[in-house]
Amino acid sequence: MKSLYGGIEGGGTKFVCAVGTGPQDLRAETRFPTTTPEETMGRAIEFFRQFEGLSALGFASFGPLDPRPDSPTYGHILPTPKPGWSNADVVGPLRAALGLPVVFDTDVNGAALAEARWGAAQNCDPVLYLTIGTGIGGGALVNGKLLHGLLHPEMGHIPLPRNPQIDPFPGICPFHGDCFEGLAAGPALEKRWGQKAETLPPNHTAWDLEAHYIALALRSYICTLSPQKIVIGGGVASQAQMLPLIRRKTQELLNGYVQAPAILDQIDDYIVLPGLGQRAGVLGAIALASPVS
Ligand code: ADP
Ligand code: ZN
Secondary structure, eight states: OOOEEEEEEEOSSEEEEEEEEETTEEEEEEEEEOOOHHHHHHHHHHHHHTOSOEEEEEEEEOSSBOOOTTSTTTTBBOSOSSTTTTTOBOHHHHHHHHOOOEEEEEHHHHHHHHHHHHSTTTTOSSEEEEEESSSEEEEEEETTEEOOSSSOOOGGGOBOOOOTTTOOOOOOBTTTBSBHHHHHSHHHHHHHHSSOGGGSOTTSHHHHHHHHHHHHHHHHHHHHHOOSEEEEESTGGGSTTHHHHHHHHHHHHHTTOSOOHHHHTOGGGTEEOOTTGGGHHHHHHHHHHSOOO
16 A cells, blocks of 8 residues: 655745645645644644554755754754744654654755656756745755755855845845845845735836846856756746746856756756646655655
């Protein structure tokens, strides 16, 4: 009998829990708002208690988090501006209540794995998955493994050149001001332009500047990681005009230096939206739990 897995996509605003084996077989799903760690993890536990015979749980979470199994703070959320969640042990209660192995990683590492296994990045390695929403984060699959290290990559917090004459907005990252996330995540757009990102018309100059910052970041990731596919998720990237702009600006910024067909001639297939759409997150969690079949 095929093993069944549980997946938790832990987001800053909502949690999604599901049971299944992959995109063709998602059997049950529930979603609820992210409140306190106790209440939120309690609701996840309640959901998974209904299912017998789960082999493992994958938990793809917002960060920063500690994914190192040999660390005393493994399975904890690390200090975060999100009220109540700093240093919360989120894996411990799941293990204790359900008695299952839990694979814990960032939401974006999970999504990178799911896109590589089932989505837009099949047969590619390295794979970069970037989300541009409430925050900006990146996950990567490299040589068949998800990239970890000290903790996990923090691709949203790289510095980007900002010309104050063109963009006087100082950024909103509480740690760095005008890092990538501070300049280009959804809340930064809202603060800079005085309206929610989704209400800015498609021809607003906001999008050109946004694509410029995203392309600057992609240039850095392409030069350091040499990904074979870049998948961009999150609400901001879902604006229809964004991907074509990002592709063109990335080509311009690289200026012919990286002589790969993916960039020179096939950029439409190189920088793409998630093949798994809105389900990349929860399928990422299921992918974390399930070995390659
Ligand atoms: P989260 O990052 O919380 O999982 P999203 O990826 O939807 O969720 O990101 C939410 C952020 O993205 C908000 O700042 C919101 O204003 C912005 N956003 C959501 N949808 C859109 C859209 N269609 N166009 C532009 N911005 C959007
Ligand atoms: Zn920052």
